[in-house]
Amino acid sequence: MNRLVLNSESLNKVLEDKTISRQDVIDIYQNATKDPNELFSTAQNLREKFKKDTVTFSKKAFFNIVNLCKDTCSYCTYKAEPGEEKLSLMSKQQISELLQLAKKYRCVEALFVTGEQPEQRYQEARDWLKENGFSTTAEYLIHASELALENGLFPHTNAGNLNFEELRELKKTNVSMGVMLENISERLTQRDMPHYLAASKRPKARLEVLENSGKLGIPMTTGILVGIGETIEEIIDSILAIKQLHQKYGNIQEVILQNFQPKPDTKMKDSPSADENYFKTIVALSRIIMPEMNIQIPPNLSPKSYQSFLSVGINDWGGISPLTPDFVNPEFAWPEINKVDENSKNAGFNLKCRFPVYPEFFSFISKELRDKISIIEDKEGLVKEEYWR
Numbered sequence: 001m002n003r004l005v006l007n008s009e010s011l012n013k014v015l016e017d018k019t020i021s022r023q024d025v026i027d028i029y030q031n032a033t034k035d036p037n038e039l040f041s042t043a044q045n046l047r048e049k050f051k052k053d054t055v056t057f058s059k060k061a062f063f064n065i066v067n068l069c070k071d072t073c074s075y076c077t078y079k080a081e082p083g084e085e086k087l088s089l090m091s092k093q094q095i096s097e098l099l100q101l102a103k104k105y106r107c108v109e110a111l112f113v114t115g116e117q118p119e120q121r122y123q124e125a126r127d128w129l130k131e132n133g134f135s136t137t138a139e140y141l142i143h144a145s146e147l148a149l150e151n152g153l154f155p156h157t158n159a160g161n162l163n164f165e166e167l168r169e170l171k172k173t174n175v176s177m178g179v180m181l182e183n184i185s186e187r188l189t190q191r192d193m194p195h196y197l198a199a200s201k202r203p204k205a206r207l208e209v210l211e212n213s214g215k216l217g218i219p220m221t222t223g224i225l226v227g228i229g230e231t232i233e234e235i236i237d238s239i240l241a242i243k244q245l246h247q248k249y250g251n252i253q254e255v256i257l258q259n260f261q262p263k264p265d266t267k268m269k270d271s272p273s274a275d276e277n278y279f280k281t282i283v284a285l286s287r288i289i290m291p292e293m294n295i296q297i298p299p300n301l302s303p304k305s306y307q308s309f310l311s312v313g314i315n316d317w318g319g320i321s322p323l324t325p326d327f328v329n330p331e332f333a334w335p336e337i338n339k340v341d342e343n344s345k346n347a348g349f350n351l352k353c354r355f356p357v358y359p360e361f362f363s364f365i366s367k368e369l370r371d372k373i374s375i376i377e378d379k380e381g382l383v384k385e386e387y388w389r
Helices: 003-015 022-032 037-051 092-104 123-131 137-150 164-171 203-216 232-249 276-289 306-312 337-346 359-364 367-374
Strands: 054-066 109-114 154-158 176-178 220-226 252-259 316-320 350-353
Touching: 003 022, 003 037, 022 037, 022 232, 022 276, 037 276, 037 306, 054 092, 054 137, 054 337, 092 137, 109 137, 123 137, 137 154, 137 164, 154 367, 164 176, 164 203, 203 220, 203 232, 220 232, 220 276, 232 252, 232 276, 252 276, 276 306, 306 337, 316 337, 337 350
Parallel strands: 054 109, 054 316, 054 350, 109 154, 154 176, 176 220, 220 252
Antiparallel strands: none
């Protein structure tokens, strides 16, 4: 039997809610490199089946709490060194002021981002924490999360490899949290590879954080970075690893598929950005592997074509801010929410604002957090339109 027939059989199995093997996924990818239409069509059918014609986003303010970081990735410009102009060490006062401004802009999410355990490497980080009355970044994040809730915003923390106790404490104030797996490949951690000087990106370390989030029942956002020199098998294995964690704990609420974009002043500045057709194929494969998952791409990283990804299986745009830049990708401005709304409508989808936690994961959060959400929640578990528009 030829491979194209096998490909159709595998895709039909997915549509019939049957399990496909890793080799099936590889075969589907290889066939899609010649003609992706059948894969794209299947991914879209699955998206329609499980997510209907809604595409969601979270209206957020990005809090760049501290961008000192003990790791070095060859593609990252988020990390700052002491003395650099872009160094961010937010004071309690600055956090409070931005929360109040975010409320005026009708933001729903307070996204708290930090470098990886900066106090382990930098005296500047230890001094900054001490000045604000804390000994660890995690303690500071707990305080910032409490402030966010007091101001009517919902915290979502992305602070790298937090340990079990830190995750447990932050669960009390965060409706969801995030850590990118990026890729499960050990090869990408070897000398001259993107994660060589980033101990926290070792697959075992990242998987342990995701495993702990599962044990604690934290609604978790994770994802992969596409186009950093990985093989297709490494991509597929990374998505399968996320699927396996979700099957075990049921707490992976969303998978981000982020396309690599080269940045000036980095080791990978001359590497090409992720090829769009390759990226779309990965997006569609992710929907095939996890038919019911919430899958998003960041619209600012595909500024000319993000709406076309609605036809290959995504159902979410992630966080979009009307107020703060994307400090991780500062050269890519957020699109205006009105424009995203218009482009989504033109593609046949209704744009709706969600909380940092998806409705199907409300059962994971405390009654106290659930009650706060219910104040501005509509009948679908999304944000009332009059609140965010």
